Amino acid sequence: MPELPEVETVRRGLAPHLTGQVVTGVVVRQPRLRWPVPEELSTQLPGQTIRRVERRAKYLLLRTDAGTAILHLGMTGRLRLLSADTPLRKHDHADLTLASGRCLRFNDSRRFGALLWTKEPPEQHPLLQALGPEPFDAAFSGAYLRQRGQDRISAAKTFIMDNHVVVGVGNIYANEALFASGINPLRPAGRLTEAECDRLAVAIREILAEAIRQGGTTLRDFIGGDGEPGYFQQSLRVYDRHGLPCAACGRSIQRCRVGQRATYYCPGCQR
DNA sequence: AGTGCGGCCTGTCCGC
DNA sequence: TGCGGACAGGCCGCAC
Numbered sequence: 001m002p003e004l005p006e007v008e009t010v011r012r013g014l015a016p017h018l019t020g021q022v023v024t025g026v027v028v029r030q031p032r033l034r035w036p037v038p039e040e041l042s043t044q045l046p047g048q049t050i051r052r053v054e055r056r057a058k059y060l061l062l063r064t065d066a067g068t069a070i071l072h073l074g075m076t077g078r079l080r081l082l083s084a085d086t087p088l089r090k091h092d093h094a095d096l097t098l099a100s101g102r103c104l105r106f107n108d109s110r111r112f113g114a115l116l117w118t119k120e121p122p123e124q125h126p127l128l129q130a131l132g133p134e135p136f137d138a139a140f141s142g143a144y145l146r147q148r149g150q151d152r153i154s155a156a157k158t159f160i161m162d163n164h165v166v167v168g169v170g171n172i173y174a175n176e177a178l179f180a181s182g183i184n185p186l187r188p189a190g191r192l193t194e195a196e197c198d199r200l201a202v203a204i205r206e207i208l209a210e211a212i213r214q215g216g217t218t219l220r221d222f223i224g225g226d227g228e229p230g231y232f233q234q235s236l237r238v239y240d241r242h243g244l245p246c247a248a249c250g251r252s253i254q255r256c257r258v259g260q261r262a263t264y265y266c267p268g269c270q271r
Numbered sequence: 272a273g274t275g276c277g278g279c280c281t282g283t284c285c286g287c
Numbered sequence: 288t289g290c291g292g293a294c295a296g297g298c299c300g301c302a303c
Contacts, residue, residue, distance in 0.1 A: 002297095034279075034299085058297080075296050076281080091281090110280045112297060127299085154274065163298075171296070260276075262295080 002073040004135070004168030005208055007058045009215030010079060014104070015053040017081055018062065022049050022099040030093040034074060034114040037094065041117040045069055045096070056122065057131050057167035067119040069096075070127070074112025080105050132166045135204050140166055142198030149189035149197070156192060157185035158259040160204065169204055172239045173211070175264050177203040179238045184270040185263050186256075238264040 002010070023045050031037040048064035055061065060079075062069040071079070084095075084103045094115055096104040106115060118125045132148075133139040148165050149156075159165060161174050169177065178185050181199035183192065192200070237247055242255035242264055251268035 034297090072297085074280090074298090108280095109282070110296085112280065152273075158274090161297095259274095260296095 002058065002075075002077065003170035003173055003211070004058055005173075005211035005215050007060060007073060007168075008055055008212050010073070011053055011055045011060055014060075014079065014081065017100075017102070018050045018053050018098075018104070020049065020051075022047070023064075023096050024099050025095075025097040027095040027097070028093070028115075029088075030091075030111070033093065033108065033111050034072065035116065037115045038117050040067075040119075041069060041115060044117060044119070056128055057134070057163060059122075059128060061122050063122075067117055068122040070114070070116040070118060070122060070125065071106070072114040072116075074108060074110060074114065076110045077106065077108040077113030080107070130164055132162070132164050135166055135168055135208050140201060140205070142194065142201040145201050146192065146194055146197040149192055152189040154189055155185055155258050156183055156187045156189050156200075157261075157263060159189035160200065161259075161261075166204065168208060171261050172236065173204070173207050175239045176207050176237060179264075179266060179270060180207060182270055184267075185258050185265050238266060240264065 025046050026042040028037050028042060044066050045064065048066050050062050050064055052063040053060065054063060058072060060071040060073075062071070071077075073079070081102055082105055084097050084101055086103075086105070089107060091109045091111075092105055092107045093111070094106040098104065106113070116125075116127075122128055133144070145160075145165075149159055152159060157174050157178060160169050160177065161171065175185070177200060180203035181196065183196055183200060238253050241253045244253050245251065246253055246266040246269060249266065249268040251266055253264055254267055256263050256265075
C-alpha cells in the first residue's frame with residue numbers, strides 16, 4: 001500500500017531514468033482505472049520530453065512542455081522500468097515507451113490508481129488544487145495543526161488523514177504518529193493542546209522521513225523491474241499489533257475502527 | 272464548511 | 288478441495 005514515503009521512493013528511483021527522456025508512445029490496455037484514462041494522454045504525451053519527475057502528495061508528476069502526466073498508485077499500483085519487449089503480466093494496464101528503448105509499465109490489480117493528463121500547471125488540477133501542505137513544508141507545524149483543528153469534533157486520526165489538512169498521512173503512519181505523540185486516536189481534533197499538536201506535527205514528519213530513508217534501501221529491486229516494489233519493513237509499534245504488548249508500557253495494543261479504518265493504539269501510552 | 276458514508280476493485284483469508 | 292463471503296485500503300463524491 002503505497003503511502004507518501006513509498007511514492008517518494010518511487011519518484012527518486014525513476015527520476016534519473018526518466019528526466020530528459022523522450023516519450024515515444026503510450027499504450028493503454030485498460031483505461032478503466034480510478035478515473036478513465038484520458039485520450040489526451042495518448043495523443044499529447046508522445047513526442048514530449050520529460051523535463052522533471054515530481055511528487056505532490058501521493059501523485060507523481062511527469063512534467064513536459066506540453067503538459068503533465070499525473071500518476072497515482074492507489075492501493076496496489078506499481079511502476080516498473082523495463083525493456084519494451086518484456087512479456088506482459090496480469091494487470092499491466094499501460095506502458096509509456098521511451099526513446100531509450102525501455103518502457104515505464106503501470107500495473108495495478110485493484111485499479112484504484114490513476115493515469116491522467118493536464119495541460120495546465122498541475123497544481124491547478126482539481127485533484128491537486130485543494131490539497132493541504134506537504135508534511136515537510138515549513139507551513140506544516142504544530143501551530144498549523146492547532147489552527148486547522150480548531151472547533152473540529154472529528155477524531156484526531158481522521159483529522160490527520162484528511163488530505164485537505166496535510167497530505168501523505170495514510171492509515172499506517174497515522175496510527176504510528178499518534179502513538180509516537182501519545183495521543184488517543186479518538187480524541188477530538190479540536191481538543192488537542194498546543195503541546196500535543198507540536199508533538200504530532202514532529203511525529204508525522206519524523207516517521208515519514210524515516211520511512212523514506214528506509215524506502216531507499218529497496219530502490220535497486222524496484223528499478224531493475226524484477227521483483228516487488230519493496231514495501232518498507234518498518235518496525236511498526238502499533239499498526240497490526242492488536243493483542244501484542246506495547247513495547248513502551250507492556251499493555252495490550254487495542255484495535256478499533258475510526259472512520260471505517262482499522263485503528264491501533266496503546267491504551268496506556270495514548271491518552 | 273465539516274462530517275460521515277458509499278463505492279470503486281481484486282487478492283487473501285476464513286469458515287463451512 | 289472448492290466455494291462464498293468478509294475484509295482491506297485511498298480517496299473522491301455525495302448527502303446532510
